[in-house]
Amino acid sequence: MKQTILVCDRCPAPKPFAVTTLVLSNGRRGQNLAVDVCKKHEAEIKRCFLETRKRGVSPLRGRHSKYTNLDEKIMAFVERMKEAAPTPCSKAIKVPRHAVQKAFLDLAAAGKLVRSGKGRQATYRKA
Numbered sequence: 001m002k003q004t005i006l007v008c009d010r011c012p013a014p015k016p017f018a019v020t021t022l023v024l025s026n027g028r029r030g031q032n033l034a035v036d037v038c039k040k041h042e043a044e045i046k047r048c049f050l051e052t053r054k055r056g057v058s059p060l061r062g063r064h065s066k067y068t069n070l071d072e073k074i075m076a077f078v079e080r081m082k083e084a085a086p087t088p089c090s091k092a093i094k095v096p097r098h099a100v101q102k103a104f105l106d107l108a109a110a111g112k113l114v115r116s117g118k119g120r121q122a123t124y125r126k127a
């Protein structure tokens, strides 16, 4: 009896038995890449795909951890200026404008800031 035993393509020798064959397809026939992998490498490869997908779901998640004390910095800036707009504030505290803009809106929604004016001309003061 002839038997084919697959070993992991990604492990250095001595190679463990592969538990699965993963096929990378570009949607065309005959150009697929197949790799035989052990359990450890299967998990590793699958994690790459899952992480890429997860990153696209919620770009705003983690804003508070990325820019520490953003809300406090904005409140301090508004207090100092009496009335402030997001753009000069973003330059003053060195945080990207889109993040500052979002934080201003959050603070206004939370009732900590009062907005006057609309769109790009909007200014905020302490509630």
Ligand SMILES: [Zn+2]
Binding pocket: 008, 009, 010, 011, 037, 038, 039, 040, 041
């Ligand atoms: Zn392996």
